[in-house]
Amino acid sequence: MNPEIIPNDGPSSTDTAAAGQKNIKMILKQLESDGIIGISVDCVIFGFDDNELKVLLIKSDFEKYENKWSLLGDLVNNHEDLDEAAYRILRERTGMDDVYLEQVKAFGEVNRHPAARVVTIAYCSLINIEHHQLKILDNELHWHRVTTLSDMAFDHRALLDACYAWLQKRIQEHPLGFSLLxxxxxxxxxxxxxxxxxxxxxxxxxxxxxxxxxxxxxxxxxxxxxxxxxxxxxxxxxxxxxxxxxxxxxxxxxx
Amino acid sequence: MNPEIIPNDGPSSTDTAAAGQKNIKMILKQLESDGIIGISVDCVIFGFDDNELKVLLIKSDFEKYENKWSLLGDLVNNHEDLDEAAYRILRERTGMDDVYLEQVKAFGEVNRHPAARVVTIAYCSLINIEHHQLKILDNELHWHRVTTLSDMAFDHRALLDACYAWLQKRIQEHPLGFSLLxxxxxxxxxxxxxxxxxxxxxxxxxxxxxxxxxxxxxxxxxxxxxxxxxxxxxxxxxxxxxxxxxxxxxxxxxx
DNA sequence: GCAAAAGTGTTGGAAATACACCCATGT
DNA sequence: ACATGGGTGTATTTCCAACACTTTTGC
CATH class of the missing domain: 1.10.10.10 (Winged helix-like DNA-binding domain superfamily/Winged helix DNA-binding domain)
Known part of the structure; x- marks a missing residue:
């Protein structure tokens, strides 16, 4: 086994999203060859705009899922809690810090990731679209309507469905909705x-x-x-x- | 058949619980020295007896938690889904197969496990105590009242609390309760x-x-x-x- | 002055609650 | 016969759903 390739632990990373994605592939390859289960966090980031519920997605850069939409996720660093990882992803991608975020469900099907065995924890996040208009245009990041959406990478459709169902239930019992306004x-x-x-x-x-x-x-x-x-x-x-x-x-x- | 019961298909394992526990320690040591995050499943197994809610616990065999109560858990195998791992644990410990089981929450605090970094997925399970009276007496397995309980190993108290709160809410909206009767x-x-x-x-x-x-x-x-x-x-x-x-x-x- | 949405009360029905007596069985 | 919990009905209250008109502003 190769301890060097395990993700760094330092304070808030300044890597760009693109650089992050590059590292992931190498790390996954290593995990796979060592027969180790990786752990990642995926964020389902909801926003509300034009009277519709939107979700923030990026174009997948895995060959197998070319041109499919993917959630924002990353491997969990060795010295960071799950929640911390989720907040880090949000910060890196949206620049926002004061965000509603809650864990929804773990997904661990053996073959859910083509490159290696990766268990992912899905987080649901609600942000006010108005507040971060600026940071979107880099990469292939887009707000997508939740209702008309297909062709997602990995099992991300299942994660999205779980988070959407969770949101529908949760919003009736807790005052989450205000985070979207x-x-x-x-x-x-x-x-x-x-x-x-x-x-x-x-x-x-x-x-x-x-x-x-x-x-x-x-x-x-x-x-x-x-x-x-x-x-x-x-x-x-x-x-x-x-x-x-x-x-x-x-x-x-x-x- | 209750649709909410996740079907359990795998063939029954022949590992003994004791052998499993031995392996865990060695694997954890290896994980730690390689700086790798391990992944486990812990089952909060509820039963109902004598008009009280009980939870199935075992004496911890980690030195640090000597004489403290611990949930039933194990590392996830490399080619087994999370749900499968949970069912395997139930089968190994209770001999029961047709059991209500549902994922509740992932716990991933950096220092939650003293031997290595381990992310665990908590599962809540409901079983009819009458139906498996026989298998209990081996090991240090005991049904414990949920209300009067302290001194648990690891962060298992937090897992238990989460599962109990989950149960209280869930039982009002779904017909879980019958699994306990x-x-x-x-x-x-x-x-x-x-x-x-x-x-x-x-x-x-x-x-x-x-x-x-x-x-x-x-x-x-x-x-x-x-x-x-x-x-x-x-x-x-x-x-x-x-x-x-x-x-x-x-x-x-x-x- | 017209279009468009804001603002406002009442009523009938359904569901939840509170409550007390007779019944069947074992001892 | 009596002690114990099983089984039942009704009155009251609370909550939810349905529903229409007047007001304020921008154009």
Missing amino acids: PKKFSLRELQNLYEAILDVKLDRRNFRKKFFSMGLLEDTGELETDVPHRPGKLYRFNYEKYQKKERKKWFGIDF | PKKFSLRELQNLYEAILDVKLDRRNFRKKFFSMGLLEDTGELETDVPHRPGKLYRFNYEKYQKKERKKWFGIDF
Whole structure:
């Protein structure tokens, strides 16, 4: 075995994505020849734009998956936690640090990766597209509609499906959605978000009633601008109040 | 057959648990000296007995954790899926094959294992204690109350907590609970199960109403025996009917 | 003044909760 | 006969779903 080729451990890497990809291939080759299981993290990065849920993808650079879309991932460094690896990937690719991120599921099928045995941990991340417009244009990075999407590399379709299903469920029970919106948002935007993610139509009045009754939205006193109609009020989500709220452990049996 | 039970196909291994444990230490030493990340699976095996939720543990054989309780786990073989590894562990330790098993979470803190860097995938498993009474007595295997439990090896306490929280939530939305009971059970047993796992008191009449209204319990026509009071009817859970039922994707926002 | 979306209450039905009595069995 | 838990029905409340008109702004 060749210890030298194991990924470095230093603090935040300054490698470009392209350089990172090059290293990966060599490392994988080495892992495979040694019969070792590699560990990677893949990030399913969701954004919300134009009233649609988008996911951030890159063109795969594996021959076998030429021209297919791939999630953003990397091998886990030897001295970095899984969460740290996921945050590193986000930082390297989007330049963003204050991001919603949560582990969803491990994928470990023996042949899921053509170059070597690699177990990957899928992370789901939510970011506000507006906030990082700039960094996208390098590489082959693109926001892609979640609904109309096929031809993904590896088993990344399965990872995406798992994260999307996870998101649909999670967003109904936890206030994740606000990570996809600007800090100040109108109720219309919020409703559009829920309708897009859950693929349902909701009654506007009941939707408002629901959110106001939770008492977690703060009126900023500001209004929408640049809309060709009556502007809506802008709200802010009150995370502190949410934290303090006591959770009920009993929801009721239903299946 | 319950669709949520991941099918277990592999042929049954003939390794003994003891032999497995010996190998692990040598392999870990090798991993550490090569600076390689190992990957393991740990099973949190729940059972229900004496109206209490129990978890199956073994005495740790790592010096550092002498006399502490440890989950049942093993390194993942190079040509075995993660699910397969989990089923193998269950088979080796309990002799049971038709078991509820689901992945819960990966734990990858850098220093979670003293001997080497090991990322572990926690699986939650539910088994009917009655059905495998026999195989327990070897090793240092014991059923332990979930509530009164401390001093666990590694980060196994965190794994257990994650699986227990997962179970509490999951059992309210999916019919897992029946895996912990005999095939034929009384409503009292079922209610005791829910009360124990969720740590709540439930109204007996409303509980019955709830389950009967789901229409998934089949009256077996049989009655309890050996009870010092009026015997209750025995029911069976109808998995087929449950599968066919259409799930609603919309539950309602609530947090 | 017109188009477009914001904002607002009420009502009926369904589901959850609270609650008390008789019944069947073993001892 | 009595102790123990099995089995059942109803009234009340709470929550959710359906539904229409007036207001504000930009053009």
